[in-house]
Amino acid sequence: MSTTAQRIKDIEDEMSKTQKNKATSKHLGGLKAKLAKLKRELITPSGSGGGGGGVGFDVSRTGIGTVGFIGFPSVGKSTLMNQLTGTRSEAAEYEFTTLTTVPGVMQYNGAKIQILDLPGIIEGAKDGRGRGKQVITVARTCNLIFIVLDVLKPMSHKRVIEEELEGFGIRLNKDPPNIVFKKKERGGVNITNTVPLNHIDLDEIRAVCSEYRVNSADIAFRCDATIDDLIDVLEGNRVYIPALYILNKIDEISLEELDLIDRIPNAVPICGHKGWNINELKTTMWDYLSLVRIYTRPRGLNPDYSEPVILRSGHSSVEDFCNNIHSSIKSQFKHAYVWGKSVPYPGMRVGLAHVLLDEDVVTIVKK
Numbered sequence: 572m573s574t575t576a577q578r579i580k581d582i583e584d585e586m587s588k589t590q591k592n593k594a595t596s597k598h599l600g601g602l603k604a605k606l607a608k609l610k611r612e613l614i615t616p617s618g619s620g621g622g623g624g625g626v627g628f629d630v631s632r633t634g635i636g637t638v639g640f641i642g643f644p645s646v647g648k649s650t651l652m653n654q655l656t657g658t659r660s661e662a663a664e665y666e667f668t669t670l671t672t673v674p675g676v677m678q679y680n681g682a683k684i685q686i687l688d689l690p691g692i693i694e695g696a697k698d699g700r701g702r703g704k705q706v707i708t709v710a711r712t713c714n715l716i717f718i719v720l721d722v723l724k725p726m727s728h729k730r731v732i733e734e735e736l737e738g739f740g741i742r743l744n745k746d747p748p749n750i751v752f753k754k755k756e757r758g759g760v761n762i763t764n765t766v767p768l769n770h771i772d773l774d775e776i777r778a779v780c781s782e783y784r785v786n787s788a789d790i791a792f793r794c795d796a797t798i799d800d801l802i803d804v805l806e807g808n809r810v811y812i813p814a815l816y817i818l819n820k821i822d823e824i825s826l827e828e829l830d831l832i833d834r835i836p837n838a839v840p841i842c843g844h845k846g847w848n849i850n851e852l853k854t855t856m857w858d859y860l861s862l863v864r865i866y867t868r869p870r871g872l873n874p875d876y877s878e879p880v881i882l883r884s885g886h887s888s889v890e891d892f893c894n895n896i897h898s899s900i901k902s903q904f905k906h907a908y909v910w911g912k913s914v915p916y917p918g919m920r921v922g923l924a925h926v927l928l929d930e931d932v933v934t935i936v937k938k
Protein backbone atom coordinates (compact mmCIF):
# COMPACT_ATOMS: atom_id res chain seq x y z
CA MET A 572 0.00 0.00 0.00
CA SER A 573 1.35 3.44 -0.89
CA THR A 574 2.07 5.89 1.89
CA THR A 575 -0.74 8.22 0.79
CA ALA A 576 -3.23 5.36 0.85
CA GLN A 577 -1.93 4.37 4.30
CA ARG A 578 -2.29 7.93 5.60
CA ILE A 579 -5.84 8.06 4.23
CA LYS A 580 -6.67 4.86 6.02
CA ASP A 581 -5.18 6.14 9.29
CA ILE A 582 -7.28 9.30 9.14
CA GLU A 583 -10.43 7.37 8.25
CA ASP A 584 -9.79 5.07 11.22
CA GLU A 585 -9.32 8.01 13.53
CA MET A 586 -12.50 9.66 12.26
CA SER A 587 -14.55 6.54 12.76
CA LYS A 588 -13.31 6.34 16.36
CA THR A 589 -14.19 9.99 17.09
CA GLN A 590 -17.75 10.74 18.18
CA LYS A 591 -19.09 13.92 16.64
CA ASN A 592 -19.98 16.52 19.25
CA LYS A 593 -19.27 20.13 20.18
CA ALA A 594 -15.85 19.29 21.67
CA THR A 595 -14.62 17.20 18.72
CA SER A 596 -16.12 19.05 15.75
CA LYS A 597 -13.04 21.21 15.28
CA HIS A 598 -10.79 18.16 15.30
CA LEU A 599 -13.08 16.31 12.88
CA GLY A 600 -13.23 19.30 10.55
CA GLY A 601 -9.44 19.37 10.37
CA LEU A 602 -9.31 15.62 9.71
CA LYS A 603 -11.86 15.88 6.90
CA ALA A 604 -9.87 18.64 5.21
CA LYS A 605 -6.63 16.60 5.56
CA LEU A 606 -8.42 13.64 4.03
CA ALA A 607 -9.67 15.67 1.05
CA LYS A 608 -6.13 16.92 0.40
CA LEU A 609 -4.67 13.42 0.53
CA LYS A 610 -7.35 12.11 -1.80
CA ARG A 611 -6.52 14.85 -4.26
CA GLU A 612 -2.88 13.68 -4.20
CA LEU A 613 -4.09 10.21 -5.05
CA ILE A 614 -6.05 11.22 -8.12
CA THR A 615 -3.71 13.85 -9.54
CA PRO A 616 -1.67 12.36 -12.35
CA SER A 617 1.91 12.18 -11.11
CA GLY A 618 3.71 11.52 -14.40
CA SER A 619 5.45 8.51 -12.93
CA GLY A 620 3.02 5.73 -13.77
CA GLY A 621 -0.26 5.28 -11.96
CA GLY A 622 -2.13 5.55 -15.23
CA GLY A 623 -3.40 9.07 -14.55
CA GLY A 624 -4.83 11.41 -17.13
CA GLY A 625 -7.08 10.48 -19.97
CA VAL A 626 -4.38 9.67 -22.51
CA GLY A 627 -5.75 7.61 -25.35
CA PHE A 628 -9.21 7.46 -23.81
CA ASP A 629 -10.75 10.78 -24.68
CA VAL A 630 -12.35 11.25 -28.08
CA SER A 631 -13.35 14.37 -29.97
CA ARG A 632 -16.75 15.69 -29.10
CA THR A 633 -19.68 16.00 -31.43
CA GLY A 634 -23.32 16.82 -30.83
CA ILE A 635 -24.98 19.06 -28.29
CA GLY A 636 -24.21 16.82 -25.31
CA THR A 637 -22.23 13.75 -24.33
CA VAL A 638 -23.46 10.79 -22.30
CA GLY A 639 -20.83 8.45 -20.79
CA PHE A 640 -21.45 4.89 -19.57
CA ILE A 641 -19.92 3.90 -16.25
CA GLY A 642 -20.24 0.48 -14.66
CA PHE A 643 -18.59 -2.73 -13.62
CA PRO A 644 -17.51 -5.10 -16.40
CA SER A 645 -20.21 -7.03 -18.25
CA VAL A 646 -23.20 -5.15 -16.87
CA GLY A 647 -24.30 -4.57 -20.46
CA LYS A 648 -22.89 -1.14 -21.38
CA SER A 649 -21.91 -2.06 -24.94
CA THR A 650 -25.15 -3.94 -25.56
CA LEU A 651 -27.03 -0.78 -24.59
CA MET A 652 -24.72 1.36 -26.74
CA ASN A 653 -25.56 -0.77 -29.78
CA GLN A 654 -29.24 -0.53 -28.95
CA LEU A 655 -29.19 3.27 -28.70
CA THR A 656 -26.88 4.23 -31.54
CA GLY A 657 -26.57 1.36 -33.97
CA THR A 658 -22.79 1.72 -33.55
CA ARG A 659 -20.99 -1.60 -33.24
CA SER A 660 -19.27 -1.83 -29.90
CA GLU A 661 -18.30 -5.41 -29.20
CA ALA A 662 -20.41 -7.04 -26.50
CA ALA A 663 -19.54 -10.42 -25.03
CA GLU A 664 -19.89 -12.60 -21.97
CA TYR A 665 -16.33 -12.10 -20.73
CA GLU A 666 -15.26 -9.10 -18.62
CA PHE A 667 -13.29 -6.19 -20.09
CA THR A 668 -14.55 -6.75 -23.62
CA THR A 669 -14.42 -3.00 -24.16
CA LEU A 670 -10.87 -1.71 -23.72
CA THR A 671 -11.14 1.88 -24.85
CA THR A 672 -13.70 4.64 -25.43
CA VAL A 673 -16.12 3.79 -28.24
CA PRO A 674 -18.03 6.87 -29.45
CA GLY A 675 -21.41 6.78 -31.12
CA VAL A 676 -24.12 9.26 -32.04
CA MET A 677 -27.79 9.10 -31.25
CA GLN A 678 -30.44 11.26 -32.92
CA TYR A 679 -33.22 12.26 -30.60
CA ASN A 680 -35.79 15.07 -30.73
CA GLY A 681 -33.85 16.58 -33.61
CA ALA A 682 -30.63 16.68 -31.56
CA LYS A 683 -27.37 14.85 -32.07
CA ILE A 684 -26.29 13.33 -28.77
CA GLN A 685 -22.88 11.73 -28.41
CA ILE A 686 -22.75 8.44 -26.54
CA LEU A 687 -19.49 7.11 -25.10
CA ASP A 688 -19.23 3.43 -24.34
CA LEU A 689 -16.43 3.06 -21.81
CA PRO A 690 -14.44 0.13 -20.42
CA GLY A 691 -15.72 -1.41 -17.19
CA ILE A 692 -14.27 -0.12 -13.93
CA ILE A 693 -13.61 -2.00 -10.73
CA GLU A 694 -13.56 -1.03 -7.08
CA GLY A 695 -10.43 1.03 -6.37
CA ALA A 696 -10.39 2.37 -9.92
CA LYS A 697 -9.83 5.95 -8.81
CA ASP A 698 -6.81 4.85 -6.78
CA GLY A 699 -5.16 3.41 -9.84
CA ARG A 700 -6.63 -0.07 -10.22
CA GLY A 701 -7.15 -1.14 -13.80
CA ARG A 702 -7.86 1.57 -16.35
CA GLY A 703 -10.34 3.20 -14.00
CA LYS A 704 -8.56 6.54 -13.78
CA GLN A 705 -8.68 7.15 -17.51
CA VAL A 706 -12.30 6.02 -17.66
CA ILE A 707 -13.38 8.32 -14.84
CA THR A 708 -11.37 11.18 -16.34
CA VAL A 709 -13.54 10.88 -19.46
CA ALA A 710 -16.69 10.68 -17.32
CA ARG A 711 -15.73 13.99 -15.68
CA THR A 712 -16.20 15.76 -19.01
CA CYS A 713 -19.61 14.28 -19.89
CA ASN A 714 -22.90 16.17 -19.66
CA LEU A 715 -24.69 13.13 -18.30
CA ILE A 716 -23.45 9.88 -16.80
CA PHE A 717 -25.30 6.60 -17.17
CA ILE A 718 -24.38 4.43 -14.20
CA VAL A 719 -25.14 0.99 -15.60
CA LEU A 720 -25.96 -1.72 -13.05
CA ASP A 721 -26.70 -5.41 -13.50
CA VAL A 722 -29.87 -6.16 -11.50
CA LEU A 723 -28.63 -9.72 -10.92
CA LYS A 724 -25.68 -8.34 -8.93
CA PRO A 725 -25.87 -6.89 -5.39
CA MET A 726 -27.34 -3.37 -5.32
CA SER A 727 -24.41 -2.38 -3.07
CA HIS A 728 -22.51 -2.00 -6.35
CA LYS A 729 -24.38 1.26 -6.81
CA ARG A 730 -22.67 2.78 -3.79
CA VAL A 731 -19.26 1.44 -4.86
CA ILE A 732 -19.51 3.13 -8.25
CA GLU A 733 -20.74 6.36 -6.66
CA GLU A 734 -17.74 6.36 -4.33
CA GLU A 735 -15.35 5.86 -7.23
CA LEU A 736 -16.82 8.87 -9.04
CA GLU A 737 -17.05 11.02 -5.90
CA GLY A 738 -13.44 10.20 -5.08
CA PHE A 739 -12.54 11.73 -8.41
CA GLY A 740 -14.30 15.00 -7.66
CA ILE A 741 -17.53 14.20 -9.49
CA ARG A 742 -20.73 15.21 -7.68
CA LEU A 743 -23.80 13.39 -8.96
CA ASN A 744 -27.28 14.89 -9.21
CA LYS A 745 -26.27 17.77 -7.01
CA ASP A 746 -26.09 21.53 -7.48
CA PRO A 747 -22.85 23.30 -6.55
CA PRO A 748 -23.14 24.41 -2.90
CA ASN A 749 -24.20 28.04 -2.64
CA ILE A 750 -21.20 29.21 -0.63
CA VAL A 751 -19.46 32.41 -1.67
CA PHE A 752 -15.80 32.29 -0.75
CA LYS A 753 -13.62 35.38 -1.09
CA LYS A 754 -10.00 35.24 -0.03
CA LYS A 755 -8.59 38.47 1.46
CA GLU A 756 -5.20 39.87 2.36
CA ARG A 757 -6.04 40.53 6.01
CA GLY A 758 -8.90 40.78 8.49
CA GLY A 759 -9.30 37.16 9.58
CA VAL A 760 -11.98 34.69 8.58
CA ASN A 761 -15.40 36.32 8.47
CA ILE A 762 -18.34 33.88 8.31
CA THR A 763 -21.91 34.87 7.48
CA ASN A 764 -25.01 32.83 6.69
CA THR A 765 -28.39 33.67 5.18
CA VAL A 766 -29.97 30.36 6.20
CA PRO A 767 -29.57 28.43 9.48
CA LEU A 768 -26.59 26.04 9.42
CA ASN A 769 -27.70 22.69 10.82
CA HIS A 770 -24.72 20.57 9.86
CA ILE A 771 -21.64 22.61 10.73
CA ASP A 772 -20.43 24.89 13.48
CA LEU A 773 -17.95 27.75 13.45
CA ASP A 774 -15.10 25.76 15.03
CA GLU A 775 -15.36 23.17 12.29
CA ILE A 776 -15.31 25.84 9.58
CA ARG A 777 -12.26 27.47 11.16
CA ALA A 778 -10.46 24.13 11.44
CA VAL A 779 -11.02 23.47 7.73
CA CYS A 780 -9.84 26.98 6.83
CA SER A 781 -6.71 26.59 8.88
CA GLU A 782 -5.97 23.24 7.21
CA TYR A 783 -6.22 25.03 3.85
CA ARG A 784 -4.05 27.90 5.19
CA VAL A 785 -6.88 30.36 4.71
CA ASN A 786 -6.20 33.06 7.30
CA SER A 787 -8.35 35.85 5.91
CA ALA A 788 -11.52 35.43 3.88
CA ASP A 789 -15.21 36.26 3.64
CA ILE A 790 -17.30 33.10 3.59
CA ALA A 791 -21.02 33.54 2.97
CA PHE A 792 -23.19 30.45 3.40
CA ARG A 793 -26.38 30.73 1.34
CA CYS A 794 -27.37 27.10 1.78
CA ASP A 795 -27.51 24.66 4.69
CA ALA A 796 -24.07 23.32 3.80
CA THR A 797 -22.13 20.39 5.18
CA ILE A 798 -18.42 20.49 5.92
CA ASP A 799 -17.90 18.41 2.76
CA ASP A 800 -19.61 21.15 0.75
CA LEU A 801 -17.18 23.72 2.15
CA ILE A 802 -14.22 21.46 1.36
CA ASP A 803 -15.58 21.05 -2.18
CA VAL A 804 -15.63 24.83 -2.58
CA LEU A 805 -12.08 25.17 -1.23
CA GLU A 806 -10.76 22.33 -3.38
CA GLY A 807 -12.45 23.99 -6.36
CA ASN A 808 -12.00 21.18 -8.91
CA ARG A 809 -15.37 19.53 -8.45
CA VAL A 810 -17.73 18.89 -11.35
CA TYR A 811 -21.50 18.62 -10.90
CA ILE A 812 -23.00 16.15 -13.36
CA PRO A 813 -26.47 14.62 -13.59
CA ALA A 814 -26.54 10.83 -13.44
CA LEU A 815 -29.12 8.26 -14.41
CA TYR A 816 -28.99 4.73 -13.01
CA ILE A 817 -29.63 2.18 -15.73
CA LEU A 818 -30.86 -1.03 -14.09
CA ASN A 819 -30.11 -3.55 -16.81
CA LYS A 820 -31.03 -7.19 -17.43
CA ILE A 821 -34.59 -6.99 -16.06
CA ASP A 822 -35.44 -9.91 -18.35
CA GLU A 823 -33.78 -12.09 -15.70
CA ILE A 824 -35.87 -11.03 -12.68
CA SER A 825 -39.43 -11.46 -11.44
CA LEU A 826 -42.13 -8.79 -11.41
CA GLU A 827 -41.86 -8.62 -7.61
CA GLU A 828 -38.15 -7.90 -7.84
CA LEU A 829 -38.79 -5.35 -10.57
CA ASP A 830 -41.27 -3.62 -8.29
CA LEU A 831 -38.57 -3.29 -5.61
CA ILE A 832 -35.85 -1.84 -7.84
CA ASP A 833 -38.37 0.48 -9.44
CA ARG A 834 -38.27 2.55 -6.24
CA ILE A 835 -34.64 3.57 -6.69
CA PRO A 836 -34.51 7.29 -7.44
CA ASN A 837 -33.05 8.59 -10.73
CA ALA A 838 -33.26 5.11 -12.22
CA VAL A 839 -34.69 3.44 -15.31
CA PRO A 840 -35.03 -0.37 -15.42
CA ILE A 841 -34.30 -1.79 -18.88
CA CYS A 842 -33.34 -4.85 -20.82
CA GLY A 843 -30.68 -3.67 -23.24
CA HIS A 844 -30.65 -7.01 -24.93
CA LYS A 845 -34.30 -7.05 -25.94
CA GLY A 846 -34.79 -3.29 -26.06
CA TRP A 847 -37.31 -3.22 -23.20
CA ASN A 848 -38.16 0.22 -21.84
CA ILE A 849 -35.66 1.92 -24.14
CA ASN A 850 -38.18 4.63 -25.06
CA GLU A 851 -38.64 5.49 -21.39
CA LEU A 852 -34.85 5.61 -21.09
CA LYS A 853 -34.58 8.02 -24.02
CA THR A 854 -37.24 10.38 -22.64
CA THR A 855 -35.61 10.41 -19.21
CA MET A 856 -32.21 10.94 -20.79
CA TRP A 857 -33.60 13.96 -22.63
CA ASP A 858 -34.93 15.43 -19.36
CA TYR A 859 -31.61 14.88 -17.59
CA LEU A 860 -29.66 16.55 -20.39
CA SER A 861 -31.76 19.71 -19.90
CA LEU A 862 -31.86 20.56 -23.58
CA VAL A 863 -34.17 23.13 -25.08
CA ARG A 864 -35.71 22.81 -28.56
CA ILE A 865 -36.56 26.04 -30.30
CA TYR A 866 -38.56 26.07 -33.53
CA THR A 867 -38.03 28.88 -36.01
CA ARG A 868 -41.04 30.58 -37.56
CA PRO A 869 -40.28 32.72 -40.61
CA ARG A 870 -42.51 35.84 -40.66
CA GLY A 871 -45.97 35.07 -41.97
CA LEU A 872 -45.25 31.35 -42.39
CA ASN A 873 -45.78 28.23 -40.31
CA PRO A 874 -43.14 27.14 -37.77
CA ASP A 875 -40.50 24.75 -39.01
CA TYR A 876 -40.89 21.76 -36.70
CA SER A 877 -38.46 19.56 -38.65
CA GLU A 878 -35.20 21.12 -37.55
CA PRO A 879 -35.21 22.68 -34.08
CA VAL A 880 -32.31 24.74 -32.83
CA ILE A 881 -31.06 22.91 -29.75
CA LEU A 882 -29.85 24.98 -26.79
CA ARG A 883 -28.76 24.06 -23.29
CA SER A 884 -30.84 25.03 -20.32
CA GLY A 885 -29.09 28.02 -18.70
CA HIS A 886 -27.94 29.18 -22.14
CA SER A 887 -31.29 29.54 -23.86
CA SER A 888 -31.87 33.28 -24.19
CA VAL A 889 -33.03 34.81 -27.47
CA GLU A 890 -29.42 36.00 -27.80
CA ASP A 891 -28.14 32.40 -27.50
CA PHE A 892 -30.73 31.41 -30.10
CA CYS A 893 -29.51 34.12 -32.53
CA ASN A 894 -25.85 33.20 -32.00
CA ASN A 895 -26.68 29.60 -32.67
CA ILE A 896 -28.19 30.41 -36.07
CA HIS A 897 -25.54 32.84 -37.27
CA SER A 898 -23.08 35.24 -35.67
CA SER A 899 -24.36 38.15 -37.81
CA ILE A 900 -28.01 37.95 -36.73
CA LYS A 901 -27.53 39.68 -33.41
CA SER A 902 -26.34 42.93 -34.99
CA GLN A 903 -29.46 43.07 -37.20
CA PHE A 904 -31.83 42.09 -34.40
CA LYS A 905 -34.79 44.38 -33.71
CA HIS A 906 -37.03 42.18 -31.58
CA ALA A 907 -38.52 38.69 -31.53
CA TYR A 908 -42.00 37.18 -31.22
CA VAL A 909 -42.35 34.09 -29.04
CA TRP A 910 -45.03 31.41 -28.71
CA GLY A 911 -44.84 28.74 -26.01
CA LYS A 912 -44.13 28.09 -22.33
CA SER A 913 -41.78 31.03 -21.76
CA VAL A 914 -44.37 33.71 -22.48
CA PRO A 915 -47.68 34.60 -20.75
CA TYR A 916 -49.51 34.98 -24.07
CA PRO A 917 -48.80 33.68 -27.60
CA GLY A 918 -46.82 35.89 -29.93
CA MET A 919 -45.36 38.13 -27.22
CA ARG A 920 -42.70 40.59 -28.30
CA VAL A 921 -39.39 40.10 -26.47
CA GLY A 922 -35.77 41.29 -26.51
CA LEU A 923 -32.41 39.49 -26.61
CA ALA A 924 -32.35 38.77 -22.86
CA HIS A 925 -35.61 36.82 -22.85
CA VAL A 926 -35.07 33.21 -21.71
CA LEU A 927 -36.66 30.59 -23.98
CA LEU A 928 -38.09 27.27 -22.83
CA ASP A 929 -38.30 23.85 -24.48
CA GLU A 930 -40.46 23.82 -27.63
CA ASP A 931 -40.90 27.58 -27.89
CA VAL A 932 -41.50 28.99 -31.37
CA VAL A 933 -39.56 32.14 -32.32
CA THR A 934 -39.77 34.73 -35.10
CA ILE A 935 -36.84 37.12 -35.36
CA VAL A 936 -37.58 40.60 -36.69
CA LYS A 937 -34.54 42.33 -38.19
CA LYS A 938 -33.86 46.05 -38.34
Ligand SMILES: Nc1nc2c(ncn2[C@@H]2O[C@H](COP(=O)(O)OP(=O)(O)OP(=O)(O)O)[C@@H](O)[C@H]2O)c(=O)[nH]1
Binds near residue numbers: 651663665690843844
Ligand atom coordinates in the same frame (compact mmCIF):
# COMPACT_ATOMS: atom_id res chain seq x y z
N1 LIG B 1 -29.92 -11.24 -19.74
C1 LIG B 1 -29.39 -10.15 -20.23
N2 LIG B 1 -28.10 -10.15 -20.60
C2 LIG B 1 -27.58 -9.01 -21.09
C3 LIG B 1 -28.34 -7.83 -21.24
N3 LIG B 1 -27.55 -6.88 -21.74
C4 LIG B 1 -26.34 -7.42 -21.91
N4 LIG B 1 -26.35 -8.74 -21.54
C5 LIG B 1 -25.25 -9.70 -21.59
O1 LIG B 1 -24.25 -9.32 -20.66
C6 LIG B 1 -22.96 -9.66 -21.17
C7 LIG B 1 -22.06 -8.44 -21.15
O2 LIG B 1 -22.53 -7.50 -22.08
P1 LIG B 1 -21.65 -6.30 -22.59
O3 LIG B 1 -22.55 -5.42 -23.37
O4 LIG B 1 -20.42 -6.81 -23.23
O5 LIG B 1 -21.28 -5.62 -21.20
P2 LIG B 1 -20.23 -4.43 -20.92
O6 LIG B 1 -20.74 -3.75 -19.71
O7 LIG B 1 -20.04 -3.62 -22.13
O8 LIG B 1 -18.92 -5.27 -20.59
P3 LIG B 1 -17.37 -4.78 -20.62
O9 LIG B 1 -17.11 -4.05 -21.87
O10 LIG B 1 -16.63 -6.05 -20.54
O11 LIG B 1 -17.19 -3.93 -19.40
C8 LIG B 1 -23.17 -10.20 -22.58
O12 LIG B 1 -23.15 -11.61 -22.50
C9 LIG B 1 -24.54 -9.68 -22.93
O13 LIG B 1 -25.19 -10.52 -23.86
C10 LIG B 1 -29.73 -7.87 -20.85
O14 LIG B 1 -30.48 -6.90 -20.94
N5 LIG B 1 -30.17 -9.05 -20.34
Ligand SMILES: [K+]
Binds near residue numbers: 646662667669
Ligand atom coordinates in the same frame (compact mmCIF):
# COMPACT_ATOMS: atom_id res chain seq x y z
K1 LIG C 1 -18.45 -7.89 -21.46
Ligand SMILES: [Mg+2]
Binds near residue numbers: 650668669688690
Ligand atom coordinates in the same frame (compact mmCIF):
# COMPACT_ATOMS: atom_id res chain seq x y z
MG1 LIG D 1 -18.35 -3.16 -23.14
